[in-house]
Amino acid sequence: QVQLVESGGGSVQAGVSLRLACVTSGYTFSTHSIGWFRQAPGKEREGVAVVNWGHATVYADFAKGRFDISVDNPKNTLYLLMDGVKPEDTAMYVCARARKPRVPIPGPMIPALDFDIWGQGTQVTVSS
Numbered sequence: 568q569v570q571l572v573e574s575g576g577g578s579v580q581a582g583v584s585l586r587l588a589c590v591t592s593g594y595t596f597s598t599h600s601i602g603w604f605r606q607a608p609g610k611e612r613e614g615v616a617v618v619n620w621g622h623a624t625v626y627a628d629f630a631k632g633r634f635d636i637s638v639d640n641p642k643n644t645l646y647l648l649m650d651g652v653k654p655e656d657t658a659m660y661v662c663a664r665a666r667k668p669r670v671p672i673p674g675p676m677i678p679a680l681d682f683d684i685w686g687q688g689t690q691v692t693v694s695s
Contacts, residue, residue, distance in 0.1 A: 614677025
């Protein structure tokens with residue numbers, strides 16, 4: 568059974584750095600693209616960043632320059648380092664595995680429909 572479990576969220580002040588983690592199990596980690604999405608109250612879910620099969624990365628425009636996505640293959644873990652968080656970064660952050668193995672998400676869009684396994688999410692709340 569494939570599982571994705573996020574951690575690392577919390578209530579923080581604007582300007583700090585935060586690292587989210589997504590521990591995966593139940594499949595061969597390196598065969599699928601995997602990424603982060605977020606959803607704020609009253610807003611649609613949006614893609615944040617993806618690490619593709621083959622290790623190329625894709626970032627949403629708002630994430631470029633502030634967020635860094637990475638993987639630790641031996642630990643089957645995906646990370647998202649968020650630098651200089653802002654109140655508008657407040658959202659539930661969810662990791663998700665791509666639907667098809669060995670197929671990259673080309674970008675610039677990160678369509679949620681391309682992902683089929685989702686974690687429960689970790690809440691990030693940024694106060695000014």
